[in-house]
Amino acid sequence: MTSDPRIKAVEEIKTAPLFDMVVDLNPRLTIGDGPVGRRIVFGSAGGSFEGPRLRGTVLAGGGDWALFRPDGAMMLDVRLTLRTEDDALVHMTYGGRWITPPELRAEIADPTKRHQVDPSRYYFRTNPLFETGAGKYAWLNDIVCVGSGYLIEGGIAYRISQVV
Secondary structure, X not given: OOOOOOOOOOOOOXXXXXXXXXXXXXXXXXXXXXXXXXXXXXXXXXXXXXXOOOEXXXXXXXXXXXXXXXXXXXXXXXXXEEEEOOOOEEEEEEEEEEEOOHHHHHHHHOOOOHHHOOHHHOEEEEOOEEEOOOHHHHHHHHOOEXXXXXXXXXXXXXXXXXXX
């Protein structure tokens, strides 16, 4: 415990499930090695999301402008557009980190094996935020989320939880 009298006890962070999401990916576009790492674009080819309060599709055209650091860690920079089942549009953005231990990197790089790697063997976390003009979903504009990602055949999946 700190001796600084300004520190207060605050409630522990709790989460509640928001939705599970699958993002199908286009073939990667390798921008190349730049001054801060290797940039690769993983474009969204579509997908779906479903949870207790909303569900729908992930539209093609978004993606992850990922930066691979020299140490092998991936820094996410994702922008997606979601279309709810009742036709509302939601802009979703998130950063995050995907840390793959060196002993897994060859397996993860193999497109025939990568989705078979147990997600507990790597660290893949995100911090989604949302923006929408749809009144029914305006509550999304005011929440912060966390997510856990994992590889699937043809793309990426996430379990997204709202910080309550």
